[in-house]
Amino acid sequence: MLDAPTAPVDPFATVVRRIDEPGTGAALRAAGPVVRAEAPAGGPVWIVTEAALARRVLADERVVKDPAFAPVDWNRWAAGLEPTAAEQPSLTTLDGPAHAALRKAHAPLFGARRMQGYAGRIAEIAREQLAVDGTVDLAADFTTRFPLTVICELLGVPADRVDQAVEACAGMGSYGPAEFAKVLGSFAELAAAALEAGGGMAVELRERVPEGMTDQELSYLLFGLIFASQITTDSALGFLVASALGDPSDDLVRDVLRRHPPAPYTLWRFTRTEVDLDGVRLPERAPILVHLAGINAAGEGQGLPFGAGPHYCIGAQLALVEMQVVADVLAADFPDARLAVPYDELRRVDRGVQGSRLVELPVVLRG
Numbered sequence: 503m504l505d506a507p508t509a510p511v512d513p514f515a516t517v518v519r520r521i522d523e524p525g526t527g528a529a530l531r532a533a534g535p536v537v538r539a540e541a542p543a544g545g546p547v548w549i550v551t552e553a554a555l556a557r558r559v560l561a562d563e564r565v566v567k568d569p570a571f572a573p574v575d576w577n578r579w580a581a582g583l584e585p586t587a588a589e590q591p592s593l594t595t596l597d598g599p600a601h602a603a604l605r606k607a608h609a610p611l612f613g614a615r616r617m618q619g620y621a622g623r624i625a626e627i628a629r630e631q632l633a634v635d636g637t638v639d640l641a642a643d644f645t646t647r648f649p650l651t652v653i654c655e656l657l658g659v660p661a662d663r664v665d666q667a668v669e670a671c672a673g674m675g676s677y678g679p680a681e682f683a684k685v686l687g688s689f690a691e692l693a694a695a696a697l698e699a700g701g702g703m704a705v706e707l708r709e710r711v712p713e714g715m716t717d718q719e720l721s722y723l724l725f726g727l728i729f730a731s732q733i734t735t736d737s738a739l740g741f742l743v744a745s746a747l748g749d750p751s752d753d754l755v756r757d758v759l760r761r762h763p764p765a766p767y768t769l770w771r772f773t774r775t776e777v778d779l780d781g782v783r784l785p786e787r788a789p790i791l792v793h794l795a796g797i798n799a800a801g802e803g804q805g806l807p808f809g810a811g812p813h814y815c816i817g818a819q820l821a822l823v824e825m826q827v828v829a830d831v832l833a834a835d836f837p838d839a840r841l842a843v844p845y846d847e848l849r850r851v852d853r854g855v856q857g858s859r860l861v862e863l864p865v866v867l868r869g
């Protein structure tokens with residue numbers, strides 16, 4: 503058995519880079535299919551950098567999401583962990599059959615055909631929110647507000663609560679017990695408003711979840727959908743608009759997801775038992791991440807921008823529709839749109855597991 507090579511770079515450092523400047527992916531990959539780094543919460547983390555191994559790890563029943571299996575000395579808040587599955591059952595904390603049952607409850611809500619059916623309405627929202635005169639920084643508001651407006655409408659959260667959703671998502675940036683309780687309270691209000699208003703997917707989900715799920719647990723599921731849709735699509739839309747206006751391609755959506763994957767890493771996983779990964783031995787409770795960005799950048803097929811295995815992104819079809827719609831609306835309704843700075847001057851901030859996003863995206867949309 504081998505020890506994994508040590509990462510030659512700090513994969514978790516927050517670094518501002520030029521929009522197309524390579525990140526840490528190539529250096530990590532060159533070090534090996536599994537590399538060891540110092541985790542932000544202390545101790546080792548094993549990072550998988552190779553596509554075939556990543557797919558195997560993401561489908562391995564011995565590698566679980568439940569934070570109950572995190573290293574015992576990890577501080578939950580420093581590590582940015584969710585509650586355990588026992589404390590808070592959800593798509594991102596459960597594993598195995600309990601996770602499969604919850605996926606089954608969600609699946610019909612986010613299928614490809616159903617998402618395509620919303621494309622017209624999503625285009626209306628894009629048109630409305632992009633109709634701004636003068637120079638505007640789309641990364642300051644639009645890329646956050648647009649996906650939140652869409653997910654709120656789909657779930658049935660009343661439109662006058664989108665500002666609250668924007669604020670609640672911003673509150674996820676500072677993670678501590680008091681902050682999390684406060685932010686979760688705000689998300690719970692959004693969930694309650696959707697369930698009370700009716701007519702959206704929140705009510706549908708309530709009818710579909712496994713028997714015995716409490717209102718609080720349902721509320722956490724809705725929080726998961728709202729936050730997961732914002733943090734990723736926010737990043738994706740910034741890179742999409744920048745590329746559409748500054749570095750266009752024939753397959754814009756796929757190219758943007760490959761070159762600027764909004765989720766550069768999977769969420770944390772942990773070994774339930776000792777595991778051998780291509781000859782590298784991992785102890786029990788070993789934290790594992792898959793470096794999706796490096797795998798995508800290496801250009802193996804379409805890469806893995808939405809992950810793989812049982813936890814594959816449930817919102818992938820919605821995200822693809824939102825991105826295509828924004829690209830189409832820009833081209834059709836804003837033919838004079840342009841970047842207000844040269845493309846190469848755009849900067850992104852890489853924030854390790856928190857993902858990457860453009861620092862600013864100044865554009866002139868019309869005139």
Ligand code: HEM
Nearest residue numbers: 593730731734738764765768769808809813815816817821
């Ligand atoms: C471009 C946009 C998006 C990207 C790149 C993305 C990426 C991902 C990735 C990589 C995972 C798997 C994480 C892991 O295995 O640890 C994931 C899971 C998930 N995503 Fe997305 N996502 C996007 C948009 C969305 C949207 C719009 C929603 C809202 C419905 C959403 C909801 C979720 C949820 C709930 C999970 C957890 C699924 C599970 O564990 O079973 N995502 N996403």
